[in-house]
Amino acid sequence: MNNTHTATAEPQLTRSTLWLMTIGSGMVVANIYYNQPLLVEIARTYGVPEARAGSVAMLTQVGYAIGLLFIIPLGDMLRRRRLILLDFVLIIFSLLGAAFSPNIYVLMVASLLIGATSVVPQLFLPMAAHLARPEARGKAVGTVMSGLLIGILCSRTLSGFVGAHLGWRAMFLIAAGMMLVLWVVLYFLLPEVRPQFKGNYRSLMQSLLHLFRTEPKLRLAAARGALSFACFGGFWTTLVFLLEGPPFHAGPDVAGAFGLIGAGGAVMASVMGRLSDRFDTRYILMGTISMLFLAYLIFGFFSYSLVGLVAGVILLDVGLQSSHIANQTLVFSLNPQAHNRLNTVYMFIYFMGGAAGTYIASQAWRIWRWDGVVAVGLVFSSLALAVHLLYSGRRSQATAENPEAAS
Template sequence: MQTNAQNPRLTSAILWLMAVLSGLVVANNYYNQPLLGLIAADFQVTESTVSKIAVLTQIGYAFGLLFIVPLGDKLWRKKLILVDLALVILALLFMAFAQQLMGLFIASFFIGVTSVIPQLFVPMAAELSSPEEKSVNIGMVMSGLLIGILLSRFFSGVIGELWGWRTMFEIAAGMMILAWLLVYRYLPELRPNFKGSYGSLMQSVWQLAKTQPVLQLASFRGAMGFGAMSAVFTTLVFHMEGDPFNAGSSVVGGFGLIGAVGALAAAFVGRLVQRFTRYQLIYYALLILLLSWVFIYFGGYTYWGLIIGIILIDLGLQSSHIMNQSDFFALPTNATNRLNTVYMVSYFIGGSLGTYLGAVGWQYAGWTGVCFVGTVFSVSAFSAHVLLGRVFLMKNK
C-alpha cells in the first residue's frame, strides 16, 4: 500500500518509536516464563499447573488479536492504542497483587488480550511504506518486537531472582505508563479505512481467512514455527532446574538474551529480498528451525548445545515470521490489520498448542518429549512450505 495524502509520512523517528514500543509491550506476554518455577514454589503447586499461566497468556493474546486488532481498520488507531495501553496497565497491576492462583490465571489471560499493540504497529509500517521499503520497515518493527520477546525472559529472570516475581509485573506496569505517554505525545494518527459495522468487519476477517491461500499457508507456517519455539521456552526453566544444570531463573532468562542474537540477525532478512525469492528465504529459515532441534536434543544436557540450539531456533523462526508477513502484506488489499489478524491469531494458537503439548511432553517423557513435540511442529511447517509454498509464492511474487 502506497502512502497517501490522508496518512502521515513514515519517518525514521516514527519507525524507531514503533519498534521500541513494540518490544516494550510484547514483553508483557513473556515475563512469566522464567518465573514459573518461583510462582509454583510461592503457591505450592506443580509445574504442570503453573504452566497454565503461560498458556492462558498466549490464548489471551490470540483473543486480543482476533477481536481488537481488526479495529485498527475501523477506528482511529492512536486512540485505540491509548485505550488499550490503559487496559494493559490494569491487567499487569492485577497480576502483581493477585493472592489466589485463579487471580493469576485471569490476569495472565487479560495481559495477553491487551498486549496486542505491536500487531497494530506492523500493519501501520506496511501501510505507510513504499513497496521497495516494505520488507525492510516490517523487519525494523519486528526486530523491536522480537528483541522485546527475548530480552523480557532475561530481564524477568534476573528481577525475579533478586526481588521476587511480583516486582517484575510492577515494573512492567510502570513501563506501560511511559509507553502511554510516548504514544500520546509522538505517535501520528491514521485515518480508518473501513466504514461498516463491527459485525461486518469481523465477517470480512473470516472471508479473508477462507479465500486467501497465500495467507492460509503463511498462517500455518507461522503457527507451527511458533509452536515449536513455545514448547522449548516454556519447559526450559524446568529442564535447567534439574541435573546437570541446577540453575535459577536468572540463568534461564539468560537464554532469552542469547536468543536475541538470532532475532537480530533475522531482522536483516528483509534486505535479502532483492537476491532471493520469498520461497527461498522461507525455505532456508525453516531448514534452520529444523536444524536447531539436533542441537537442542543431542546437546540438551550441555550449555553449548542449548546455546547453539536457541540461537538457531530464534533465527529460523523470526526470519520465517518476517517473510510470512511480507508475503501476505503484498496482497492487493488495504485490509492490512485484518490480514495480520488472521495470521497472528493462527500464530498464537500454534504457540498455545506448543506450550500445552510441550508441558505434556515434559510431564510424560522429560526433555525427550519436549524435543519430540518441537520437531513435529517444525517438520509440519517445513513440509507445508515445500509442498505448497512454491505455487502460492510464485503467484504473489
C-alpha cells in the same frame, strides 16, 4: 462528508516515528514473556505442579490470540492512535492484576488479559507497512520486528533477574510502570492514522473469514507460522524446568539470560525484511524452517550441555524470526486496504500454534521430561517444513501456469 478524511494526506513514516513504533513494540510484547523464566517461582508460591504453572504461559498466548482476533481488526475501523492509547490502560490494569494475584487461578485470568491487551505491536506493524513506501515496506516491517524481537529476548533476561532478586510479583509491577511511561510518550508523539474500512464491527469480523477463504497465500503463511511458533513456545516454556534440575541447578536468572543468546534472531529480522523485498521467500523459508528442525536435533543430542543448548537456541531464534518476517512481508503484500485484518488472521493462527506448542510441550515434560519436549519440537518442525514444501510448490506452479488464477 463521509469521504473528507480520504482527502487528508497521510502522515509520512519518518525515522523518528519508525523508531517510536520499534521501541514501543519491544516494550509491549515483553509483557507476554515475562512469566516464562518465573514459572518455577510461581509454582512454589502457590504450591502447584510445574505443568499447572506452565498454564500461565499458555493462557498468556491464548489471550494474545484472542486480542488479535477481536482488537486488531479495529485498526482498520477506528483511529489507530486512539485505539492504541485506550488499549494501554487495559494493559496496565492487567499487569497490576497479575502482581496482586492471591492464587494461581486469578493469575491465570490476569495472564489471559495481559496477552489479550498486549497486542499493540500488531497495530504498529500494519501502521508501518501502511505508511512506508512500497519498495521499503519489507525494511519497515523488519525494523519494527527487530524491536519486537529484542523486547522478547530482553523480557526473559529482565524477568529472570528481577525474579531472582525481588520476586516474580515485582516484575509485573515494574512492567506496569513502564507501560505508563510509554503511554505518555505515545500520547505526545504517535501520529494518527484514519480508518479506511467503511462498515460496522460485524461486517469487519465477517471480512476476516472472507480473507481467509479467498487468500491461499495467507492460509499457507499462517499454517507455516503456527507450526513454527509451536516449536518456539514449547522450548521456552520448558527450558526453565530443564535448567532447574541436574546438572545445571540454575535459577530464573540463568533461564532468563538464555534470551540474550537469541539476539541473532533480532539482528536477522531487519536483514530478512530487506531480503524479502528482493528475493523469492520460498527458498528463504525452506532454509529457516530447516533451522528449527536442526535446533531440536541439537537439543536432543546435547540436552545436558550448555554449549549444545546455546547452539540450539541460536538456530531456533534465527530460524523462527526469519521465517516470521518472510511470512509477514508476504501477508502485507496481499491487500493494502486490509493490512490489520490480514495481520489479524495470520497472527491469530500463529499464536494459537504457539499456545498449542506450549501446552503440549508442558504435558510432554510432565510425562517424558526433556525427551518428550524434543519429540514435540521435531514433530512440529517437520510438519512446518512439509506444509511449506507441499503447498508453496503448488502455488508457484499455479502462478507460472495461470498468473490470474493464482492472484
